[in-house]
Amino acid sequence: GAVVSQHPSRVICKSGTSVKIECRSLDFQATTMFWYRQFPKQSLMLMATSNEGSKATYEQGVEKDKFLINHASLTLSTLTVTSAHPEDSSFYICSARDSGASGGLLDTQYFGPGTRLTVL
């Protein structure tokens, strides 16, 4: 089955530092990946759509200069939280669409295990 990995699974950093989170599709190619944020006991909120070889599309209210997204290959997207602050502490989850799938599977998003970011 389609597997998406994230690294690191957990990160603790000091306020003002930058943190990079990787999202990889392990056994399929993904031209489109998605980044979500989840606060405790709340649902997932889409932050941005990452398209291979082009600029990411950010949702309203998400600062593109703070959350840098790079999708340089068909299997890797990265999210960099720049100058992190305690309010950025959250659970970040990525998902990926299988570019090679057909029919209904084309719209299926496969989710990574998430990254817990804690900013002190």
Next chain:
Amino acid sequence: KQEVTQIPAALSVPEGENLVLNCSFTDSAIYNLQWFRQDPGKGLTSLLLIQSSQREQTSGRLNASLDKSSGRSTLYIAASQPGDSATYLCAVLKGGYNKLIFGAGTRLAVHP
């Protein structure tokens, strides 16, 4: 703007009960609807995906129905087990935008 609501927010039941989790959405122009399971501090596991043209999907003890015209979906869990304890999220995919819109989830606790 598409909004997804899940009721109840939390549910605690004894083992063996049959359960119904509800999901409603405001815009019926959806491409599909998915039910996910999320364990504490973990990512999402897809349980069932219903295309807009379908009425229901079944997997083991799980059955999900979709009534697009009324903007509702239900997830039925038969003979619940403690291992079913988790948060269940429903999400709709809006056609043409390729965005999943999630509900806030139902936190389920099944006790022995």
